[in-house]
Amino acid sequence: MPELPEVEIWRRRIWPTLSTATVIDVHGSSGPPLAPDLSISDLRGALIGRQCMRVDRRGKRLALQFTEAERTLVIQLGMTGRFHVESSHGPEVRFERLRLELSHGAALVYADARRIGRLSWVPHGEAFQGLGADALATESDEWSKRFTESRSPIKVALLDQERVAGVGNIYACEGLHAAGIHPKRAARTLTPAEWTHLARAIQASMQQTLSRDGAGSLLYLSAKETNVNPFVVYGRAGEPCPTCGVTICRDILGGRGTFFCPACQPEAGTVA
DNA sequence: AAAAGACCACT
DNA sequence: AGTGGTCTTTT
Numbered sequence: 001m002p003e004l005p006e007v008e009i010w011r012r013r014i015w016p017t018l019s020t021a022t023v024i025d026v027h028g029s030s031g032p033p034l035a036p037d038l039s040i041s042d043l044r045g046a047l048i049g050r051q052c053m054r055v056d057r058r059g060k061r062l063a064l065q066f067t068e069a070e071r072t073l074v075i076q077l078g079m080t081g082r083f084h085v086e087s088s089h090g091p092e093v094r095f096e097r098l099r100l101e102l103s104h105g106a107a108l109v110y111a112d113a114r115r116i117g118r119l120s121w122v123p124h125g126e127a128f129q130g131l132g133a134d135a136l137a138t139e140s141d142e143w144s145k146r147f148t149e150s151r152s153p154i155k156v157a158l159l160d161q162e163r164v165a166g167v168g169n170i171y172a173c174e175g176l177h178a179a180g181i182h183p184k185r186a187a188r189t190l191t192p193a194e195w196t197h198l199a200r201a202i203q204a205s206m207q208q209t210l211s212r213d214g215a216g217s218l219l220y221l222s223a224k225e226t227n228v229n230p231f232v233v234y235g236r237a238g239e240p241c242p243t244c245g246v247t248i249c250r251d252i253l254g255g256r257g258t259f260f261c262p263a264c265q266p267e268a269g270t271v272a
Numbered sequence: 273a274a275a276a277g278a279c280c281a282c283t
Numbered sequence: 284a285g286t287g288g289t290c291t292t293t294t
Contacts, residue, residue, distance in 0.1 A: 003287060032280075060288080079288050080282075095282090114281045116288065152274065161289080169287055234287085255276075257285085276293075283285080 002077050004060055004135055004166030005209035010083055011057045012213075014108055017085045018052040018064070021102035028098040033078065033112050035120035040098075042121065046071065047100065056127070058134050059165025063127035072127045075110065078117035084109040128165075135166035136206055140192075140199035147187040147195075154190060155183035156254035158202075167202060170234045173259045175202030177233045177243075182265045183251070183258050205231075233259040 002010070026044040028034070050066040057063070064073040075081070084093050086107045098110040098119060110119065122129075133142060146163040147154075157163065158172040167175070176183050178201035181194060190198065212230070229235050232242055237250035237259055246263035 006287085076289075078280090079286065080280090081288095113283095114279090114286090114288095116280055118289080150273085156274085159288085171287090256287085274294085276291105278291075279289090281286105 002060065002081070003168035003171055003206075005171075005206045005213075007060045007062060007077060007166075008057055008136075008210060009213045010077070011055050011062055014083050014085060015055050017087075017102065017106050018055065018100075018108055021104040021106065022049055022051045023047040023066070023100050024049075024103050025101040026099070027101070028096075032115040033081065033097055033110075033117040033119050035118060038119065038121050043073075043098075046121065047073075058128040059131050059161055060168070061128060061131060061165070065124070070123075071121045072124050074118070074120045074122055074127050076118040078112065078114065080113040081117035082111055084111060131161055131165040132163045133165065135164050135171075136203055138164060138199070140196040143199045144190070144192055144195035147190070150187035152187055153184045153253055154181060154187045154198075155258050157187035159254055159256075166206075169256045169258075170231060171202050171205050173234045174205040174231055175199075177259075177261060177265060178205065180264050180266075182267050183253055183260050184267065233261060235259065 026040060026047055028040045030039050046069055047066060050069055052064055052066055054065045055062060060076065062075040064075065066073070086109060088105065093109050093111050095111040095113040096109050097112050097115070100108045102108065132146060143164055147157055150157040155172050155176060158167045159169065175198055179194060179198040181190065181198060233248050236248045239248055240246065241248055241261035241264060244261065244263045246261055248259055248261050251258045
């Protein structure tokens with residue numbers, strides 16, 4: 001569900017609670033989203049009495065390091081993963097999958113309706129295995145290098161976390177629109193100038209989400225609740241493009257809804 | 273390397 | 284029907 005900015009927002013939000021106390025108990029049940037080789041009793045043994053020393057993020061993945069732990073707790077939120085930071089015992093959390101009770105009385109709860117997220121316990125060096133460079137921390141020339149071999153449509157290639165980590169369906173659509181690139185263009189046909197534009201557009205869109213995380217609610221959650229769509233093309237098929245007024249199209253690429261403006265993002269070969 | 277399907281359980 | 288993500292399997 002969440003893409004890079006939302007995961008970064010979670011990272012910032014769980015840190016103050018997690019870093020200021022030791023784990024005193026662990027609750028949850030086996031099965032997804034827990035990795036197949038991981039049980040709650042494993043986690044209990046590994047985490048009780050330990051304190052979180054850092055929460056790192058690369059792309060959409062979080063890595064939690066605990067004192068004296070031999071491994072790292074890796075969390076991928078999938079599409080519906082989210083956290084609850086409880087300062088005192090509140091109402092039951094829907095879809096609760098993992099709960100860390102902390103020595104100052106608070107608790108960190110991981111909830112995941114679809115159980116499509118992953119919680120795993122891996123050697124420190126493997127936390128970010130399989131992920132490319134972080135989308136927010138990577139210059140456009142580096143992006144360009146990592147896509148030179150890809151014949152896939154650029155929209156699909158952007159979702160490949162092994163090239164650049166953190167771009168999901170929404171920011172792929174938003175970035176391509178801002179850069180004026182058709183989602184079906186083969187990734188390797190993009191020029192350096194287009195990469196500069198695209199990488200910056202994706203980063204700008206992500207930064208905008210980050211900056212909108214004011215004192216309270218997560219943008220993508222509050223947006224859902226209030227039915228406000230903060231994006232330029234994502235989820236706006238049939239509406240006029242805010243740039244040129246032409247009707248926004250929806251297609252399916254990489255198995256997912258892909259939104260674009262046929263006028264701002266011309267097909268290859270029809271560029272004026 | 274790329275496409276398709278699988279997974280899951282909701283709105 | 285629709286879903287913002289990954290895995291694995293097939294071509």
